[in-house]
Amino acid sequence: MATAARSTKYRRQSDTDLSRMEIMEGAALCFEARGYSATSLDEVAARISSTKGRIYHHYGSKAELFLDVYRAGMMMNFQAIEPILERQMPAIERLKAVLKAHVLCVIRTKPFQNVVGQGVDMLRHGTMPANEHAELEQLAALRDAYSDHFRTVLEQAMADGDIAYANIKIALNSVFMCINGPIVWFTPRKGQDEREIEAVADECVLYAIRLLGYTGDMP
Amino acid sequence: MATAARSTKYRRQSDTDLSRMEIMEGAALCFEARGYSATSLDEVAARISSTKGRIYHHYGSKAELFLDVYRAGMMMNFQAIEPILERQMPAIERLKAVLKAHVLCVIRTKPFQNVVGQGVDMLRHGTMPANEHAELEQLAALRDAYSDHFRTVLEQAMADGDIAYANIKIALNSVFMCINGPIVWFTPRKGQDEREIEAVADECVLYAIRLLGYTGDMP
DNA sequence: TTGACAACATACTCGATAGTATGTTCAAGT
DNA sequence: ACTTGAACATACTATCGAGTATGTTGTCAA
Numbered sequence: 332m333a334t335a336a337r338s339t340k341y342r343r344q345s346d347t348d349l350s351r352m353e354i355m356e357g358a359a360l361c362f363e364a365r366g367y368s369a370t371s372l373d374e375v376a377a378r379i380s381s382t383k384g385r386i387y388h389h390y391g392s393k394a395e396l397f398l399d400v401y402r403a404g405m406m407m408n409f410q411a412i413e414p415i416l417e418r419q420m421p422a423i424e425r426l427k428a429v430l431k432a433h434v435l436c437v438i439r440t441k442p443f444q445n446v447v448g449q450g451v452d453m454l455r456h457g458t459m460p461a462n463e464h465a466e467l468e469q470l471a472a473l474r475d476a477y478s479d480h481f482r483t484v485l486e487q488a489m490a491d492g493d494i495a496y497a498n499i500k501i502a503l504n505s506v507f508m509c510i511n512g513p514i515v516w517f518t519p520r521k522g523q524d525e526r527e528i529e530a531v532a533d534e535c536v537l538y539a540i541r542l543l544g545y546t547g548d549m550p
Numbered sequence: 551m552a553t554a555a556r557s558t559k560y561r562r563q564s565d566t567d568l569s570r571m572e573i574m575e576g577a578a579l580c581f582e583a584r585g586y587s588a589t590s591l592d593e594v595a596a597r598i599s600s601t602k603g604r605i606y607h608h609y610g611s612k613a614e615l616f617l618d619v620y621r622a623g624m625m626m627n628f629q630a631i632e633p634i635l636e637r638q639m640p641a642i643e644r645l646k647a648v649l650k651a652h653v654l655c656v657i658r659t660k661p662f663q664n665v666v667g668q669g670v671d672m673l674r675h676g677t678m679p680a681n682e683h684a685e686l687e688q689l690a691a692l693r694d695a696y697s698d699h700f701r702t703v704l705e706q707a708m709a710d711g712d713i714a715y716a717n718i719k720i721a722l723n724s725v726f727m728c729i730n731g732p733i734v735w736f737t738p739r740k741g742q743d744e745r746e747i748e749a750v751a752d753e754c755v756l757y758a759i760r761l762l763g764y765t766g767d768m769p
Numbered sequence: 770t771t772g773a774c775a776a777c778a779t780a781c782t783c784g785a786t787a788g789t790a791t792g793t794t795c796a797a798g799t
Numbered sequence: 800a801c802t803t804g805a806a807c808a809t810a811c812t813a814t815c816g817a818g819t820a821t822g823t824t825g826t827c828a829a
Contacts, residue, residue, distance in 0.1 A: 350806080364675045368588035371786055383788090384808050393787065452734070456583045497753050504735045505728050505757045512727040515671070534716050538724045542761040569776080590816055602817090603778050612817065 351389050353379055355400050359442035367397055367449055394463040398470065401450040404443035405473050411436035416480060422487035423494065423545070429484060430539050434510050434532040444514045447474070478503065485543070494543040502543060509539045570608050572598055574619050578661035586616055586668055587677075613682040617689065620669040623662035624692050630655035635699060641706035642713065642764070648703060649758050653729050653751040663733045666693070697722065704762070713762040721762060728758045 357379040361370040372393055376382050390396040411432045418425060437444045453459050454471050482503055488494045496502035512535065537549050576598040580589040591612055595601050609615040630651045637644060656663045672678050673690050701722055707713045715721035731754065756768050 346806090365677050366585055366587060368585060369677060372788090373786075382808050383786095385806075387788075388806060458584050458588060497756075501750065501753050502757065504731055505754065508727040508731040508734070509724050509761065512723055515727070516723045531720065534720050535724065537716075538721065538761045541763060542728065542757045544760060546765060565776090591818090592816075601778055604776075606818075607776060 347389070350385070351399070354381075354386055354389060354396065355403055356442075358396050359400050359404075359446055362397065362400065362449065363442040363445040367446075367453070372396075392463070394460060397446065397450070398463060398466050400443060400446045401470050402473075404440060404447040405470065405477065407440045407443060408433065408436055408447075408477055412477075412480060416484075421493075422484055422491050423540075426484045426488050426494075427536060427540060427549070429481065430506075430510055430536045431532055434513060434535045435529070437511060438513050438517055438519075438528055438532065441514055441517065441519075444511070448511070448514060478507070481506065488543075493547075494540070494545050496543055505542055506539050509542060510535055566608070569604070570618070573600075573605055573608060573615070574622055575661070577615050578619050578623075578665055581616065581619065581668065582661040582664040586665075586672070591615075611682070613679060616665065616669070617682060617685050619662060619665045620689050621692075623659060623666040624689065624696065626659045626662060627652065627655055627666075627696055631696075631699060635703075640712075641703055641710050642759075645703045645707050645713075646755060646759060646768075648700065649725075649729055649755045650751055653732060653754045654748070656730060657732050657736055657738075657747055657751065660733055660736065663730070667730070667733060697726070700725070707762075712766075713759070713764050715762055724761055725758050728761060729754055 354375070358370075358375045361375045361378060364370075365374075372383050372386050375396075376386055386396065390399065412429050415425065415428045415432055418428070420428075450467065450470060451474060454467050459467050482499065485494070485496070485499065485503065485506075489496065513531065517531065533549060573594070577589075577594045580594045580597060583589075584593075591602050591605050594615075595605055605615065609618070631648050634644065634647045634651055637647070639647075669686065669689060670693060673686050678686055701718065704713070704715070704718065704722065704725075708715065732750065736750065752768060
């Protein structure tokens with residue numbers, strides 16, 4: 332009985348998560364296309380051939396949905412790079428690998444990453460209603476933690492003498508601008524296979540490490 | 551009489567331009583802080599201690615005001631770099647100079663540049679009502695022309711063998727991401743003098759040309 | 770001085786949309 | 800069979816903000 336109840340609960344939970352994910356994907360596309368405040372929940376619902384009722388069944392407000400998309404985007408990023416951080420290799424190699432993993436991730440999850448970006452400067456300028464503001468800051472902390480992973484690898488590679496920068500804040504910001512670039516300028520074309528995407532990513536990574544003073548070649 | 555009428559007209563025109571500029575500055579700050587669609591014209595009016603009536607006296611719509619800010623931002627950019635393009639010097643030196651002029655310009659006119667950025671991806675995603683859409687495309691062409699100036703210098707420096715890139719579209723995008731970075735991450739601090747700002751600009755330029763494979767030092 | 774107009778301010782309208790209240794369906798449990 | 804509740808859809812309300820209509824003031828020309 333406990334088992335039955337639990338299995339039921341799990342199945343239900345799974346259904347719920349599936350439904351929420353579908354909503355989030357539609358929301359991410361809409362937010363990317365027109366921005367948070369220009370997007371109506373009716374649009375989001377229409378995109379997934381549904382109605383606003385479904386969204387409000389799963390989310391308490393528009394802001395709550397936005398924050399869930401934000402969180403999902405950050406999770407995708409962490410999952411992309413964390414396995415690499417544990418590898419035993421020279422810092423410069425780990426840096427290359429982590430940068431490439433990040434670029435591939437942002438290309439593949441572009442709408443979500445765009446929402447992350449919107450969330451970042453939403454916090455910076457204090458939009459967002461007061462009640463959700465707490466969670467927004469929590470997500471910003473997540474973003475900082477993510478950024479710190481890169482900062483650490485940068486400092487190690489700098490200590491090894493493989494790269495050189497003046498001000499780490501500016502250097503890190505510039506690197507992020509560079510590897511997040513595809514969020515802005517990349518447009519997937521019809522019939523673009525995995526090879527081409529990887530080539531784009533490689534070029535972005537090359538520019539990012541060159542920016543840091545690296546003069547070697549790419550593997 | 552004709553002279554008197556013209557002088558009056560000119561003075562009026564000057565007053566009008568002053569008033570419009572004040573409105574534009576308020577609008578740029580608001581658009582930067584909360585985005586185009588989240589910004590109400592009442593907010594813009596309040597920021598300049600005025601009312602919506604004044605704005606609608608000078609502009610036919612919210613979109614029209616936005617486009618005027620966009621255009622003003624682009625003009626600031628052109629004025630910053632055009633004198634440099636005519637200088638006689640090696641392409642790589644002209645590249646450095648033009649990059650620095652751009653960075654200094656975006657730092658000094660940050661709110662306007664932010665609006666330019668919003669305008670760019672407004673076109674990309676087809677927001678903006680149909681009637682103003684024509685002018686938006688006209689402004690996008692301006693933006694392309696601006697970008698072409700950089701592309702040209704890049705190609706010359708490449709021909710001289712001073713820099714090296716694989717795909718010029720990706721390289722150019724990466725350079726712009728880098729030198730436009732301050733629009734996003736730069737926050738002016740109290741008592742920050744011209745020297746510090748120039749140091750930030752120099753570092754951005756350094757990263758931008760390193761990104762292109764330049765291995766020399768900065769002057 | 771008076772008429773006219775530019776440059777606003779004030780006071781409205783009206784459509785869009787976030788949020789809510791209520792209705793419907795269907796699957797699972799008893 | 801009947802109940803219950805999750806997962807929606809439908810129908811409504813309330814607010815906010817773009818745009819408009821009208822009022823006010825100061826200035827210049829005749």
